[in-house]
Amino acid sequence: MICQSALEERASHIMVNVEIHGDDVIVKVIGSHKIWALKSEIRFEKSNIVSIEKTGPELQPPLLFRVGTALPGFICAGTLSGRQRKEFWDRTKNGRGICIELVDTEYDRIVVDVQDPADAISRLS
Numbered sequence: 001m002i003c004q005s006a007l008e009e010r011a012s013h014i015m016v017n018v019e020i021h022g023d024d025v026i027v028k029v030i031g032s033h034k035i036w037a038l039k040s041e042i043r044f045e046k047s048n049i050v051s052i053e054k055t056g057p058e059l060q061p062p063l064l065f066r067v068g069t070a071l072p073g074f075i076c077a078g079t080l081s082g083r084q085r086k087e088f089w090d091r092t093k094n095g096r097g098i099c100i101e102l103v104d105t106e107y108d109r110i111v112v113d114v115q116d117p118a119d120a121i122s123r124l125s
Contacts, residue, residue: 015030015033015095015113015114015115016028016029016030016033016090016112016113016114017030017114017115018112018114018120018123018124020046020123020124023045023046023047024043024044024045024046025043025044025045025046025049025124026041026042026043027041027042027043027088027110027112028040028041029041029077029090033077033090035069036068036069036075036077036078036090037068037069037077037078037079037088037089037090038067038068038069038078038079039067039068039078039079039088042088042106042107042110044102044105044106044107045105046124048102048103048104048105049100049101049102049124050101050102050103051100051101052098052099052100052101052120052121052124052125053098053099053121054096054097054098054099054117054118054121055097055098055099055111056097057093059097059099059111061076061080061082061087061089061091061111062080062081062082062083062085062087066078066079066080066081066086067079068080068089073093074092074093075091075092075093076089076090076091077089077090077091078090079107085108085109086106086107086108087107087108087109087110087111088107088109088110088111088112089110089111089112090111090112090113091111091112091113092113095113096113096114096115096116096117097111097112097113097114097117098111098112098114098117098120098121099111100112100124
């Protein structure tokens, strides 16, 4: 059995990368988070972004998990649904998160930890 501190150490060093190529946005899940989230990337167009903001631990995931990993108080990674929405999350309890609200895409919202939230928001705005 892996203890929680070992899981925290593994997850805390690896983030999600946000890449922008013209109008195309690629959210790349890297490292062990691919296993946690059961997904390697999400693609959408910049024009699909309704809003983007920095988020903290006050933002909670929907109640229904579709595919992924949830260890309360530690990590929430994968595809979730609730309130008639489909969302992708990859957050740890001490992460630096951004919340991207989308329209006309596979996901209604993407909530992920990134290395530099201010930089990601600036590049996506």
